Amino acid sequence: MSPNVLGVAGSLRHDSWNRRLLGALAELAGDDLRLTVYDGLEQIPLFNEDAEEPTPPGVRQLREAVRGADGLLIATPEYNQSMPGVLKNAIDWLSRTEPVLEAKPVAVIGATVGNWGTRLAQAAVRQALTATGAFVMPQPMLFVARANERFDPSGRLHDAEVSSGLRKVAQAFRQWMVTHR
């Protein structure tokens, strides 16, 4: 059976390119994986060590979704040459109390309207995930630059290069989840 993967876009924006990228991957992955895109990131409060117990409902929901998934696929925007605060905040919550990221297979991709494809944001995400004990897939990497040119006005991906990159990520991640479960 296809592995069950949770997709998280590090953006709260309604028309997020990164959420669209996850949607495209869900369609292109075929039997390689079943991707469910998480839509509750805005329910997660700012992390505060004084407010970890009881676990806020939004955090509990995300934690359970990660725990129940065979793998986690993060699509990150780049903000000021790093990952957005909402994504770092979620990773910080997930690293606490119950270590659901420990030994969890994770893949990282990202899209930006800029020219460098979220290279620095992805490096920051990988660094933080390494601290949590997640099994971060090293390759293939996918850096989607000028995302606004790669989707049609309805939000559907129409770029052969990015489509091919997404298929490669899906295939490699399937294998990564087999060897790192």
Ligand SMILES: Cc1cc2nc3c(=O)[nH]c(=O)nc-3n(C[C@H](O)[C@H](O)[C@H](O)COP(=O)(O)O)c2cc1C
């Ligand atoms: C505060 C802020 C900082 C940004 N900094 C960068 C950056 O350093 N590099 C980059 O490529 N894009 C940068 N961008 C552009 C974002 O990558 C772009 O808005 C992208 O579409 C956000 O992803 P989303 O569409 O998934 O929300 C920045 C955008 C914002 C709002």
